[in-house]
Amino acid sequence: MSESAGDGGTTAVADNYLTHGKGILSWLTTLDHKRIGILYLICILSAFLLGGIFALLMRTELLTPGRTFVDADTYNQMFTLHGAVMIFLFIIPGIPAAIGNFVVPLMLGAKDVAFPRLNLFSWYLWLLGAAFLVVSIITGAVDTGWTFYTPYSMVTSASVITVVLGAFILGFSSIFTGLNFLVTIHRLRPPGMTWFRMPLFLRGIYGTAVMQVLATPVLGITLLLLVMERTIGIGIFDPNLGGDPVLFQHFFWFYSHPAVYIMILPAMGVMSELFSTFSRKHIFGYRFIAYSSVAIAILSFLVWGHHMFTSGQSALTSMVFSALTFSVAIPSAIKVFNWLATMYKGSIRLLTPMLYALAFLFTFGIGGLTGLFLGALAVDIHLHDTYFVVAHFHYTMFGGAVIAFLGALHYWWPKMTGRMYSEKSGRFAFFFVFVGFNLTFFTQFVAGSKGMPRRYYHYVEEFAIYNQLSSLGSYLMAIGFFLIAGYLIRSLIKGPKAPANPWGSNSLEWHTTSPPPWYNFKETPEAGDPYDYSDLRWDDEEGGYVSISGRGNG
Amino acid sequence: MLMNHIIPFFLAAAGDAGLSPGMPVRASTFATGVDWVWDLILGISLLFFVLIIGLMILFIFQYRAREGHESAPTPSHNTRLEVIWTVIPTIIVGIIFFFGFRGYMDMAVVPRGAYSINVLAQRWSWQFQYPNGHVDNELHVPVDRPVKLVMTSDDVIHGFYVPAFRVKRDIVPGRYNTTWFEATEPGEYDIFCAEYCGTGHSDMLSKVIVHKKGDFEKWLSEAADLLGTMTPAEAGEWLYNARGCKQCHTIDGAARIGPTFKGDFGTERALKDGSKVTVDENYIRRSILDPQSQIAAGFEPVMPTYKGRVTDEEITMIIEFLKSLNPESGDQ
Numbered sequence: 001m002s003e004s005a006g007d008g009g010t011t012a013v014a015d016n017y018l019t020h021g022k023g024i025l026s027w028l029t030t031l032d033h034k035r036i037g038i039l040y041l042i043c044i045l046s047a048f049l050l051g052g053i054f055a056l057l058m059r060t061e062l063l064t065p066g067r068t069f070v071d072a073d074t075y076n077q078m079f080t081l082h083g084a085v086m087i088f089l090f091i092i093p094g095i096p097a098a099i100g101n102f103v104v105p106l107m108l109g110a111k112d113v114a115f116p117r118l119n120l121f122s123w124y125l126w127l128l129g130a131a132f133l134v135v136s137i138i139t140g141a142v143d144t145g146w147t148f149y150t151p152y153s154m155v156t157s158a159s160v161i162t163v164v165l166g167a168f169i170l171g172f173s174s175i176f177t178g179l180n181f182l183v184t185i186h187r188l189r190p191p192g193m194t195w196f197r198m199p200l201f202l203r204g205i206y207g208t209a210v211m212q213v214l215a216t217p218v219l220g221i222t223l224l225l226l227v228m229e230r231t232i233g234i235g236i237f238d239p240n241l242g243g244d245p246v247l248f249q250h251f252f253w254f255y256s257h258p259a260v261y262i263m264i265l266p267a268m269g270v271m272s273e274l275f276s277t278f279s280r281k282h283i284f285g286y287r288f289i290a291y292s293s294v295a296i297a298i299l300s301f302l303v304w305g306h307h308m309f310t311s312g313q314s315a316l317t318s319m320v321f322s323a324l325t326f327s328v329a330i331p332s333a334i335k336v337f338n339w340l341a342t343m344y345k346g347s348i349r350l351l352t353p354m355l356y357a358l359a360f361l362f363t364f365g366i367g368g369l370t371g372l373f374l375g376a377l378a379v380d381i382h383l384h385d386t387y388f389v390v391a392h393f394h395y396t397m398f399g400g401a402v403i404a405f406l407g408a409l410h411y412w413w414p415k416m417t418g419r420m421y422s423e424k425s426g427r428f429a430f431f432f433v434f435v436g437f438n439l440t441f442f443t444q445f446v447a448g449s450k451g452m453p454r455r456y457y458h459y460v461e462e463f464a465i466y467n468q469l470s471s472l473g474s475y476l477m478a479i480g481f482f483l484i485a486g487y488l489i490r491s492l493i494k495g496p497k498a499p500a501n502p503w504g505s506n507s508l509e510w511h512t513t514s515p516p517p518w519y520n521f522k523e524t525p526e527a528g529d530p531y532d533y534s535d536l537r538w539d540d541e542e543g544g545y546v547s548i549s550g551r552g553n554g
Numbered sequence: 555m556l557m558n559h560i561i562p563f564f565l566a567a568a569g570d571a572g573l574s575p576g577m578p579v580r581a582s583t584f585a586t587g588v589d590w591v592w593d594l595i596l597g598i599s600l601l602f603f604v605l606i607i608g609l610m611i612l613f614i615f616q617y618r619a620r621e622g623h624e625s626a627p628t629p630s631h632n633t634r635l636e637v638i639w640t641v642i643p644t645i646i647v648g649i650i651f652f653f654g655f656r657g658y659m660d661m662a663v664v665p666r667g668a669y670s671i672n673v674l675a676q677r678w679s680w681q682f683q684y685p686n687g688h689v690d691n692e693l694h695v696p697v698d699r700p701v702k703l704v705m706t707s708d709d710v711i712h713g714f715y716v717p718a719f720r721v722k723r724d725i726v727p728g729r730y731n732t733t734w735f736e737a738t739e740p741g742e743y744d745i746f747c748a749e750y751c752g753t754g755h756s757d758m759l760s761k762v763i764v765h766k767k768g769d770f771e772k773w774l775s776e777a778a779d780l781l782g783t784m785t786p787a788e789a790g791e792w793l794y795n796a797r798g799c800k801q802c803h804t805i806d807g808a809a810r811i812g813p814t815f816k817g818d819f820g821t822e823r824a825l826k827d828g829s830k831v832t833v834d835e836n837y838i839r840r841s842i843l844d845p846q847s848q849i850a851a852g853f854e855p856v857m858p859t860y861k862g863r864v865t866d867e868e869i870t871m872i873i874e875f876l877k878s879l880n881p882e883s884g885d886q
Binding site: 072073076143145149151152155156239240244245246279280281282283284285286287288309310311312315318319322323326327329330333334336337338340341343344345346347348349350358361362365366369370372373375376377378379380381382384385386445446449450451453454455456457458459460531533 | 576577578584587588591592595596598599602603606607609610613614617618619623624625626628630631632635636639640643644647648650651653654655656657658659660661662709710711713715717718720721722723724726727728729731744746747748749750751752753754755756757759
């Protein structure tokens with residue numbers, strides 16, 4: 001193994017991407033995808049903290065049926081801020097922009113994304129959009145919920161326009177990131193990496209990018225129409241001006257339903273990597289997993305009407321949307337079975353990233369299965385706009401996307417920072433997150449099916465027990481997150497140096513040092529089968545996995 | 555905690571005797587059908603969940619990494635197996651879709667001869683108007699008879715929701731949305747507003763009162779003459795409760811969404827535009843019919859107009875009620 005700096009070998013080099021260029025300015029003007037990924041990571045984690053604090057404040061208010069410590073308007077602003085920040089600032093850019101930016105070019109064995117300047121630009125757009133969104137929600141007392149339903153968003157005195165403008169700008173940030181990844185995955189694949197020998201994470205990112213580019217413009221159009229109606233009084237959504245408020249819901253969900261798959265597809269990509277790596281088994285049924293991603297990306301555009309079963313749309317329309325909604329359950333089920341089959345006869349290591357992968361099966365399983373209740377027309381009429389929907393949404397988004405994000409963060413953390421975190425602390429914190437999450441949201445299923453509507457500041461006495469248990473769960477989760485923040489920050493200072501390949505994965509990012517040099521690879525590596533682990537063995541001296549044949553080490 | 559809360563929680567979650575797990579009481583003809591589909595999906599979901607998590611736990615134990623254990627090569631795919639676990643879920647969701655759709659069609663088709671009641675939703679109250687012209691803030695219906703609701707909204711979207719009936723329908727301004735139900739059990743049930751509508755959304759509650767056979771007609775004819783049997787101030791108080799005043803205006807002195815009515819009449823009030831006005835008969839009348847014309851300082855302009863919805867006689871009753879809340883005004 002060569003010791004010379006920057007050969008893309010497995011020994012850490014002195015001049016890695018973190019040390020290449022010093023000072024804050026070198027970060028703010030960087031074109032390095034890894035640094036942009038880190039910038040995104042810092043930003044979205046800040047957004048997560050902000051959204052999380054508001055979630056805790058909401059749960060605290062809901063400890064008692066009446067007023068606990070804030071008034072109704074403040075509560076309404078809190079759930080608006082929680083929703084808008086978590087959706088637009090955290091989950092949508094979470095895995096693609098933060099993790100994806102760091103990992104995608106490395107997985108491709110490329111030096112960077114196809115358009116590095118556009119990449120940096122979309123980060124600045126994110127900052128601008130985030131500033132608009134957060135500042136106007138806080139100063140303008142926006143209380144519409146993250147869905148901005150008309151005509152409420154027309155008549156409320158709050159400053160809806162600037163918030164909407166913020167979401168509009170964030171949409172462009174998302175489109176540019178998607179465009180960048182599309183071109184990158186098409187043009188920068190290394191020799192040997194065909195479409196069916198590509199790590200499934202890249203497939204997830206690719207499907208997401210297609211949806212970002214196709215769906216997000218509709219959000220932009222909708223939001224612009226909203227602005228035009230509010231400022232110059234063109235009647236589109238407002239019945240007083242001859243518009244139709246339900247039209248807004250169609251527009252909004254035409255984007256926002258694909259958007260939930262924008263959030264979940266990359267998460268599924270992460271899962272495929274984790275299940276295979278930590279079972280030391282080739283991923284089972286690559287093609288079915290790959291095609292199910294394509295199916296999800298297509299079908300997700302055709303199900304938006306299931307948000308409007310009670311709105312007064314025709315029974316025929318509802319029937320069609322119900323049928324299409326059920327069809328989207330199939331590809332998700334296929335993936336779950338294939339991940340299970342991947343574990344079969346494997347050698348399963350319960351390290352922190354794998355714990356999150358297993359938790360994903362549990363929570364996303366519940367999230368997916370409860371979708372069956374909501375897809376069934378007769379049952380949805382009862383459950384629509386109740387806490388059952390809130391719980392279902394959080395089981396898919398938090399139990400799916402966020403749990404996968406945590407798995408991804410732990411999995412790629414050594415690669416990003418060059419440091420190992422404490423495995424013991426990782427498992428300990430996981431326990432709090434997992435138990436807290438289920439306590440918080442499972443109780444909401446029951447409150448909802450018993451009839452508690454969502455977005456309720458007051459609630460009738462019979463729902464008190466569910467709300468109190470839910471709040472208790474949210475505090476447990478908060479403890480878990482502070483523990484995670486604690487040991488990850490500690491690892492930056494005191495953590496042992498990470499080997500190039502701590503988990504024994506075989507995709508290309510593990511074939512360069514941790515952290516990688518700024519140019520990633522000296523020469524474009526040749527890609528093999530990313531799920532073939534036969535060439536890797538544990539090396540005590542290295543503290544990680546090394547290649548037996550020496551292939552792929554520079 | 556455990557004895558008082560956790561155990562009842564699981565008992566309640568599991569459902570009382572005869573009820574579906576997690577579902578509220580049944581009081582309409584829809585409830586049985588909806589709960590049957592709910593039970594079906596619950597059964598299928600539990601089966602799959604136990605299967606998936608069971609296999610997961612089994613694999614974790616069976617194939618955990620340990621000294622002397624290596625992962626064994628297995629085929630990287632198996633098309634027949636994968637087709638099977640694609641087709642079986644497809645058939646199952648097809649079945650669920652069918653039963654969900656069948657139940658929905660029952661809800662979508664209003665039977666002929668249903669008793670029709672008009673519903674007006676506004677922030678943050680309900681008005682139910684009966685065929686004889688009586689307007690009430692609670693929904694009174696006869697048992698065992700289909701009731702059709704023709705609903706519209708004065709301002710933003712609301713949602714009519716009765717958990718015990720398994721009925722929900724959005725109420726959209728600018729159009730009429732209809733729904734129907736047939737109550738099967740006399741009693742009182744909660745009405746919730748299900749679509750977020752602002753400050754008082756979670757206070758936009760009411761009750762359905764299901765009358766026993768024969769009682770409904772009796773109630774309706776009495777209700778129509780109700781105001782004639784009261785003093786004007788009592789009638790005003792009844793209107794205050796029934797027409798949505800109380801959602802925003804208290805009579806105990808606390809300011810809510812609008813100013814309190816207590817001790818209000820005859821006093822001087824500062825308006826948002828800086829002017830001052832005396833709270834007298836004409837001020838109250840104008841506030842009811844054209845509320846946006848004079849907004850009290852410190853409050854938002856959110857009150858809907860009652861033009862065409864209250865008679866002059868009713869306005870007089872409300873004024874008398876307000877007077878009674880301030881004996882010092884000397885007008886009593």
